[in-house]
Amino acid sequence: MADAAITVEGARKTFGGKHALDGLDLTVTRGTVHGVLGPNGAGKTTLVRILSTLLRPDAGRVEVAGHDVVREAYAVRLRIGLLGQHAALDEELGGRQNLELFGRLHHLGARRARARADELLERFELSGTGPKAVKQYSGGMRRRLDLAASLITEPEVLFLDEPTTGLDPRGRAEVWDSVRSLVGGGTTVLLTTQYLEEADQLADRICLVDAGRVVADGTADTLKAAIGGDRIDVVLRDAGQLGAAVALLPVAKDAVTVDTDRRLLSAPVIDRMAALTGVVRALEEAGIEAEDIALRRPTLDEVFLRLTGHDDRTTEAA
């Protein structure tokens, strides 16, 4: 596809008999953010390492920015940036020094390396850090500097492997802002994350990866719709009545999830208004008191748990 920045077809990678990637397919359109969402060990980092030519696939076709990652690895490297799960900054140096060093490592001349460092410090709001050593940076500042470093060469395609893991909410928001501003500049971003909210916030399209395969692919909205549209949440006054409530609600029993701590049960609904009035009436007739009843869209969490089968919060009360 001409407008694809990344094409992956049937990628496989095995480590000592274990499939890290097990026939993974993926297409990422130029100028978009693609979220790769998956639990620990799903194969996210393996995918990023293959896409960034650090690792060869055992099988499959993998192209980045129009070049094959195995046969044209050098051409790919010229066009990509990588923010690894574990970053490679020099702790003793300041932000500017780190960026200049990266520039020199990428064969920019001294003058261009300095100019590029200034530009990126400005862009990531790090200009005020002066000579302060990176080891004194906050988590958010450090990650923004990582991001700046990965952009030294103005890559066409940028890989971010769990860019906000370990950051507090403020640091996370700072990184999100930076990623959003990148895409405005036309960069294609592939980002891995374990945070559903992050994929929801940043990504145009999301694929869910489990055990080295894509188990679902779409926009946040289509993925949410895929597990049955809206849901109804009911919070009871008395957790002891959750079982009784599940039994009498006019919804499919096997799709109800129960959270005893929050005295909450949640179920997919087909007709919003019919479900709402039906639930209110059924509870009233049974003398079960509800504290709150709400209709809502499913969260990506629910989509993920449903599609990967790792949902262990199913109908214990039923």
Ligand SMILES: Nc1ncnc2c1ncn2[C@@H]1O[C@H](COP(=O)(O)OP(=O)(O)OP(=O)(O)O)[C@@H](O)[C@H]1O
């Ligand atoms: N170099 C390696 N040698 C052996 N096994 C590996 C290697 N790299 C990855 N694996 C295995 O491959 C599987 C996928 O690992 P990968 O690091 O790609 O997962 P991940 O989705 O990035 O997980 P996390 O969210 O923890 O970063 C895991 O079972 C992992 O143990």
Ligand SMILES: [Mg+2]
């Ligand atoms: Mg990883």
